[in-house]
Amino acid sequence: MKTIKIIKIKNRLKKLINNASFNLPADVIDAINKALAYEKNTTARKILNLIIENSRTASVKKIPLCQDCGTVYVDLIIGKNTCIENFNEIENTVNSVVAETYMESYLRKSIVNDPLFERKNTLTNTPAIISYGTADFEGLEIRVYLKGGGSDNCSYLFMLNPSATPEEITSTVKELVIKNATKSCPPVIIGIGIGGSASRVSELALKAAFREIGTANSDKRYANLEKNILKEVNSTGIGPAGLGGNTTALAVNVEYAPCHIASLPLAVFFLCHSVRRASSKISFPSRS
DSSP states (O other): OEEEOHHHHHHHHHHHHHHHHHOOOHHHHHHHHHHHHHOOOHHHHHHHHHHHHHHHHHHHHTOOSSSOOOEEEEEEEEETTEEETTGGGHHHHHHHHHHHHHHHTTOOOOOBSOTTTTOOBOSSOOOOEEEEEEESSSSEEEEEEEEOHHHHTTOEEEEEOTTOOHHHHHHHHHHHHHHHGGGGOSSEEEEEEEEEOTTHHHHHHHHHHTSOTTOOOSSHHHHHHHHHHHHHHHTTOOOGGGSSSSOSEEEEEEEEEEEOTTOEEEEEEEEOSOOEEEEEEEOOOOOO
């Protein structure tokens, strides 16, 4: 077994939070530029250009891409033959880094300690939502996602009849876009989870929402569903900032999983155009 020092994880995590906060991913910028190429609505083009300008300003001046600095999601993907120093303290470590980074980088803290009765701001943007996974490589991959409250409020879970068709799912998503897109700072990215269970399908939708734009589902049937839903969503004419245009969504991503014979879970998550994600691998030096 090889051990990754906790200080390495701390330093890398801090960089990833800052990177996600200040730098719009290249695939998102590319998607916006592609939208500009066919967008004919003058107002829509102006808004898309402003999004690009905002991303440049945020990156250069190190100010948040959005005033809502989001809930912090951290995925720790642990490789084979890999041991993490003081693993029993990893969640405390992650939360201490989140708190420190949000303070040092002047990121807005938005997490309350109790959801119903007290709702007092923790003033640290913690706790983060931490998940774990495994992989074949040796080392550790850290993935950071920041999800704003506005788009998160437009999240939906359905337990459909098992006889539901792709056309019905497409119609359901389109209706959700019509009702909610303007609350989510369009152009949006739509993550769709299908299958699993009521709890699992939400994880699938989150994974889909943060998937790199332009990376279609590996199953051609679901890739075709992604294309069809995107076409229908952009036919609504809602457009950037809800002011009209052809670009209501930059992408529709679908993730699926096996499910119980009696159910067909469906979850739909929205992301605003300010997609904040960053990832990095901590690898071991190769032997000479």
